[in-house]
Amino acid sequence: MRSPIHETNDALPIVILGGGFGGLFTALHLRDLHSCPIILIDQSWSFVFKPLLYELLTSEVKLELICPRYDQLLHNSGITFVLGTVEAIDLDQKQVELDSGLKYSYRHLVLALGSTTSYLGIPGAKEHTRLFRTAYDVFALAQHLRNRLQIATQTEDITERLALLTVVIVGGGASGVEIAATLADLLPTWYIPLGGNPEEIRIVILQRGDDILKESTSDRLRETAKSALKGRNASVEVLLGSEVKEVHPGAVEFERNEQQWRLAAATVLWTTGNATHPVIEALPIAAENRDKRDRLLVKPTLQLPDFPEVFAAGDCAIDPSNPQPATAQVAYQQGAAIAHNIKALINGKSPTPATVNLRGMLMKLGMHESAVEIFDRYEIKGQLGQAIRLSTYLEFMPTPARNFVNRTGWFAEEILKQIARV
Numbered sequence: 001m002r003s004p005i006h007e008t009n010d011a012l013p014i015v016i017l018g019g020g021f022g023g024l025f026t027a028l029h030l031r032d033l034h035s036c037p038i039i040l041i042d043q044s045w046s047f048v049f050k051p052l053l054y055e056l057l058t059s060e061v062k063l064e065l066i067c068p069r070y071d072q073l074l075h076n077s078g079i080t081f082v083l084g085t086v087e088a089i090d091l092d093q094k095q096v097e098l099d100s101g102l103k104y105s106y107r108h109l110v111l112a113l114g115s116t117t118s119y120l121g122i123p124g125a126k127e128h129t130r131l132f133r134t135a136y137d138v139f140a141l142a143q144h145l146r147n148r149l150q151i152a153t154q155t156e157d158i159t160e161r162l163a164l165l166t167v168v169i170v171g172g173g174a175s176g177v178e179i180a181a182t183l184a185d186l187l188p189t190w191y192i193p194l195g196g197n198p199e200e201i202r203i204v205i206l207q208r209g210d211d212i213l214k215e216s217t218s219d220r221l222r223e224t225a226k227s228a229l230k231g232r233n234a235s236v237e238v239l240l241g242s243e244v245k246e247v248h249p250g251a252v253e254f255e256r257n258e259q260q261w262r263l264a265a266a267t268v269l270w271t272t273g274n275a276t277h278p279v280i281e282a283l284p285i286a287a288e289n290r291d292k293r294d295r296l297l298v299k300p301t302l303q304l305p306d307f308p309e310v311f312a313a314g315d316c317a318i319d320p321s322n323p324q325p326a327t328a329q330v331a332y333q334q335g336a337a338i339a340h341n342i343k344a345l346i347n348g349k350s351p352t353p354a355t356v357n358l359r360g361m362l363m364k365l366g367m368h369e370s371a372v373e374i375f376d377r378y379e380i381k382g383q384l385g386q387a388i389r390l391s392t393y394l395e396f397m398p399t400p401a402r403n404f405v406n407r408t409g410w411f412a413e414e415i416l417k418q419i420a421r422v
């Protein structure tokens with residue numbers, strides 16, 4: 001099947017694969033480019049603001065902000081949204097194929113498919129753990145946890161009841177710590193009205209390394225996170241030096257201090273192990289143009305070295321001359337830089353190196369609480385930290401998204417509510 005616009009190379013569209021932070025922001029920054037059609041392809045019908053998935057679980061922020069629909073974000077932008085799953089990319093023929101069989105030829109291509117999960121070859125991990133990456137994961141987790149709490153209220157056997165009330169989190173990186181702190185505050189609010197004893201709730205982080213947040217934060221923020229984990233409404237235990245060996249339905253086996261342990265837990269969350277997206281992995285790009293994790297190496301302009309018409313952003317790419325963490329704040333700035341460079345190329349100018357400014361670390365450390373570290377110097381925590389974290393995310397948003405939330409009025413209200421609580 002031919003793509004909709006096809007006659008000359010100039011008439012071919014800019015095709016953006018993935019509508020996450022990298023892809024959506026590329027699209028939105030291209031919306032004033034009227035000389036070329038733009039197509040954004042995503043497998044889901046709504047954007048997911050992943051750093052706010054915790055707030056989706058707790059209902060601290062409404063679904064419409066965290067997962068605004070692409071048709072609303074792109075309304076009147078002239079950008080075509082295609083709902084579909086990218087299956088293959090032919091870089092030589094400059095064509096993308098979806099699982100539906102639809103094909104799209106392109107003039108410029110933007111690769112922004114994010115990353116997937118690696119289960120590190122651990123038996124049972126894929127089958128018996130839960131992820132926390134999409135809105136679907138969040139709703140499924142909420143339903144599962146509520147169900148386990150309900151069953152616990154009618155379980156007389158103490159060993160069985162404690163297993164129902166135990167949540168194991170594999171991975172003590174930022175996501176593991178944030179979800180642990182969130183659940184430790186949230187679960188008692190669900191369990192107490194059912195007549196349960198919140199002291200029986202147990203959240204356990206299994207961390208292979210000798211400390212939590214090893215790669216992602218400063219020493220000060222790590223200490224703040226540790227003390228925040230101690231002050232939650234349910235107990236959070238951090239078991240350092242724990243190597244998960246196998247996951248079974250309802251139990252995790254791990255090695256710690258040269259001993260084998262088996263922990264009964266009705267809920268096991270997998271928050272570690274980022275893997276390169278299979279479509280990116282399948283590209284015929286030589287090993288010298290990939291990093292150890294198979295991510296694509298890009299030039300400072302975010303172009304692929306051998307395919308200057310192809311750009312890559314976010315979790316699936318890395319610029320070896322200026323490596324950045326795989327975060328939303330990097331991906332959305334790269335999206336803006338790619339849009340700038342595509343416009344330059346279309347106007348016969350040279351692309352310029354992307355610049356990324358890190359705004360500091362923002363971490364959710366419980367319900368209505370965050371810690372924010374700005375410019376490696378200032379740390380603001382607690383409810384004021386949460387207000388700053390939310391308002392920073394509002395600032396992240398591109399104009400259409402901000403207009404969308406402003407029109408509905410509620411996001412500003414959310415922030416005001418947070419500030420009012422301080």
Ligand SMILES: Cc1cc2nc3c(=O)[nH]c(=O)nc-3n(C[C@H](O)[C@H](O)[C@H](O)COP(=O)(O)OP(=O)(O)OC[C@H]3O[C@@H](n4cnc5c(N)ncnc54)[C@H](O)[C@@H]3O)c2cc1C
Pocket residue numbers: 017018019020021022023041042043044047048050051052053084085086087112113114115132133175277279313314315316326327328329330331362363
């Ligand atoms: C729970 C959680 C919390 C986080 N917290 C923070 C934080 O506090 N701060 C921060 O900076 N970063 C945070 N991150 C990391 C951040 O979300 C990612 O680094 C960022 O989303 C990467 O952007 P991206 O555009 O590369 O990929 P994504 O935002 O993941 O977007 C990829 C898009 O591609 C689509 N897609 C994937 N495969 C296909 C396919 N085959 N066909 C079509 N579409 C496809 C997906 O649906 C998705 O929309 C967090 C991540 C998680 C999971």
